[in-house]
Amino acid sequence: MSDLVTTARQGTVLVVTINNPPVNALSPGVPEGIAAAVRAAASDDSVHAVVVIGAGRTFIAGADIREFGRIVSGEAPPLNLNEILTEIENAPKPVIMALHGTALGGGLETAMSGHYRVAVPSAKVGQPEVKLGLIPGAGGTQRLPRLAGVETAMRMCAFGEPVSAAEALASGIVDRLIEGDLLTGAVAFANEHPPVRRTRDLTAKLLDPAAAESLRTLFQDSCRTKLKGQAAPLAALESIAATARLDFDAGITNEARLFSECLFGTQSKALIHVFFGERAVGRIPGLPKEVQPLPLRRAAVVGAGTMGGGIAMCFANAGVPVVLKETTQGALDLGLASIRRNYENSVKRGRLTAEAAGQRLELIKPVLHYDGFEEADIVVEAVFEELALKKHVFSDLDAVVREGAILATNTSTLDIDEIASVTNRPEWVIGTHFFSPANVMRLLEVVRGKATSPAVIATAMELAKTLKKVGVLSGNAFGFIGNRMFGPYRHEAIRLVEEGASVEQVDRALTDWGMAMGPLAVGDLAGVDVAWRVRQEAIRLGIPHIEAASFEDELFARGRYGQKSGAGWYLYDDQRKPSPDPEVERLVREYAACQAIPQRSFTHSEILERTLFALINEGARLLEEGIALRPVDIDIVYVNGYGFPAWRGGPMHYAETLGLQRVADRMRALYDEFGPFWKPAALLEHSARSGRWSQ
Numbered sequence: 001m002s003d004l005v006t007t008a009r010q011g012t013v014l015v016v017t018i019n020n021p022p023v024n025a026l027s028p029g030v031p032e033g034i035a036a037a038v039r040a041a042a043s044d045d046s047v048h049a050v051v052v053i054g055a056g057r058t059f060i061a062g063a064d065i066r067e068f069g070r071i072v073s074g075e076a077p078p079l080n081l082n083e084i085l086t087e088i089e090n091a092p093k094p095v096i097m098a099l100h101g102t103a104l105g106g107g108l109e110t111a112m113s114g115h116y117r118v119a120v121p122s123a124k125v126g127q128p129e130v131k132l133g134l135i136p137g138a139g140g141t142q143r144l145p146r147l148a149g150v151e152t153a154m155r156m157c158a159f160g161e162p163v164s165a166a167e168a169l170a171s172g173i174v175d176r177l178i179e180g181d182l183l184t185g186a187v188a189f190a191n192e193h194p195p196v197r198r199t200r201d202l203t204a205k206l207l208d209p210a211a212a213e214s215l216r217t218l219f220q221d222s223c224r225t226k227l228k229g230q231a232a233p234l235a236a237l238e239s240i241a242a243t244a245r246l247d248f249d250a251g252i253t254n255e256a257r258l259f260s261e262c263l264f265g266t267q268s269k270a271l272i273h274v275f276f277g278e279r280a281v282g283r284i285p286g287l288p289k290e291v292q293p294l295p296l297r298r299a300a301v302v303g304a305g306t307m308g309g310g311i312a313m314c315f316a317n318a319g320v321p322v323v324l325k326e327t328t329q330g331a332l333d334l335g336l337a338s339i340r341r342n343y344e345n346s347v348k349r350g351r352l353t354a355e356a357a358g359q360r361l362e363l364i365k366p367v368l369h370y371d372g373f374e375e376a377d378i379v380v381e382a383v384f385e386e387l388a389l390k391k392h393v394f395s396d397l398d399a400v401v402r403e404g405a406i407l408a409t410n411t412s413t414l415d416i417d418e419i420a421s422v423t424n425r426p427e428w429v430i431g432t433h434f435f436s437p438a439n440v441m442r443l444l445e446v447v448r449g450k451a452t453s454p455a456v457i458a459t460a461m462e463l464a465k466t467l468k469k470v471g472v473l474s475g476n477a478f479g480f481i482g483n484r485m486f487g488p489y490r491h492e493a494i495r496l497v498e499e500g501a502s503v504e505q506v507d508r509a510l511t512d513w514g515m516a517m518g519p520l521a522v523g524d525l526a527g528v529d530v531a532w533r534v535r536q537e538a539i540r541l542g543i544p545h546i547e548a549a550s551f552e553d554e555l556f557a558r559g560r561y562g563q564k565s566g567a568g569w570y571l572y573d574d575q576r577k578p579s580p581d582p583e584v585e586r587l588v589r590e591y592a593a594c595q596a597i598p599q600r601s602f603t604h605s606e607i608l609e610r611t612l613f614a615l616i617n618e619g620a621r622l623l624e625e626g627i628a629l630r631p632v633d634i635d636i637v638y639v640n641g642y643g644f645p646a647w648r649g650g651p652m653h654y655a656e657t658l659g660l661q662r663v664a665d666r667m668r669a670l671y672d673e674f675g676p677f678w679k680p681a682a683l684l685e686h687s688a689r690s691g692r693w694s695q
């Protein structure tokens, strides 16, 4: 036995413990160790049953995801879990799986190869493989429907959300909940001498082909809407539906074929890149290891508008008491009403109990002055996006907030150093750029100023985890990472409309490709006036590649600010539902004629190329300038903050998938046709040779 899997006896029960921190993944040696222990028990007459349990914080959280890259590249042999799990299932003595923490993917499949499963009430079980662009590849799509029924299996495998131990018990996945010590409870269960019961033989819950197909069609429609463009959910449904016409072994073979198709596809590569990327961005090169995050026990927020209110909710949701300040009672009441409404909606949707909502509201203390700010460990300023106003607030805060507290600004574009310059403690000033709605969006762009101390950076990155967000560190450039790149992307979207494409065609090309929303519709959501002001500020600061004149000026001049004014690039009804506006089409053609812009038609791929390549090129410039630390940081910003499809991996990963040489070649051609805006970044030209972004 290797250290990964150890055994011990409890009477006539053999206890098999998996010890592969941090999450007991099925790394090479683990499944083999479990099978060897079960095999040994089979031939040991003094043993009547086996209990398998995980050491540490969880049962098996899945196959070792790091192995997949090695399998695809041929460095490692294909997954061999099926033979091993079949051997466990065929054991002549009962095998009881004891579950705690998260039994996910190959972990749940291993558990289902056992004859019984017991779990602590806090355990969760699931098949999240689709979140990695994969499907269960070790019998999950064959054993789960046998235990929980076809509908539950389809829901769990197509959407990948884990279920609680109680739900698992109710659906038949788990046989008993263990209050108290799990191992004691599992051994007690084994000592009741339950008969061997192979999951493969449990066919009562399977459906006939017609019923299975109609369920599959239902879930397919839902997947095509909610998981647009993703192949794995549909493959998982196909594999589960096959239980209606294939016997177990044929079902396993069919599943393995579908699994392999997913594994060797681009979507799983992209989603695995995002999985590890979301963990890598938390590691800041150059930040001294001994620098520890400071404790954040109390918070304060200035401004109870849409952003301020959402940020206050983030703190309350994490159990951190927060003071929320506004300048007038009216504004404060408005802010609180919106917070209350958000919580009521969460309760209505069953995402929160009324009691929990009440407790969170209790944690938010509304004030009209800086009362309570002296006790705050961190203050987040979220007032209107205007430099003078923010500087005014920061000089106030510098006077009232205690030494050693962090002063953060939620600015989405402005200069952190400029804001910090009005305080006597620029080393305690940092940018914490939340995304709207702040209580929903997972991304937190953390922006370091030139004086920001390592401890403040470490604390802000840790804050992201506390608030259940993904923190990405950015340097202090206009628009940081996300908005800086969005500028050229949106620039090209507007140019394409000026040159003859329709507003709908541009947005449709990107949403069909996978973006959550088209760039022009995003403009209307964020506000054409906001984008116009940001562009004026960028022009004033001499930021390169920002167009002096644009059709957007026409929209702004006519008060077409987007959703908030009922018209922008689109017309909006009172439900804010967009519809194409022939008036915009007329105005833009008029504008183009005035500007003597040649007109032409565009294909979807031309629209994709011009918009996405502009995004990628600006990303390369950010890496050159050191504003973004790594290409993966840019990918995680775009996937979590700008609706970039995770199954395409983010802009920089996508560029590598396309081929950096091809991207560079096309960009040079656009440069020849359109000029300096399209000058390929030096890093792109350099990286094109190796095909990988080089630093």
Ligand code: T1G
Pocket (backbone or CB within 6 Å): 022, 023, 025, 061, 062, 063, 064, 065, 066, 079, 081, 102, 104, 105, 106, 107, 109, 128, 129, 132, 134, 135, 136, 137, 138, 140, 276, 279, 280
């Ligand atoms: N393989 C390898 N490493 C893993 C891993 C895994 N399955 N899960 C986590 N890690 C690493 C992770 O990268 C991090 O490393 C550390 O563990 C802690 O994770 C055949 C095909 C279990 C809920 O999709 O969802 O089985 O950054 O920071 O927030 O059908 O990790 O410290 O170096 O996320 O407490 C299916 C993936 C695989 C589950 C814990 N399983 N993991 O969350 O910690 S495919 C999954 C998670 C499969 C079979 C198929 C979460 C977690 P580092 P963490 P956490």
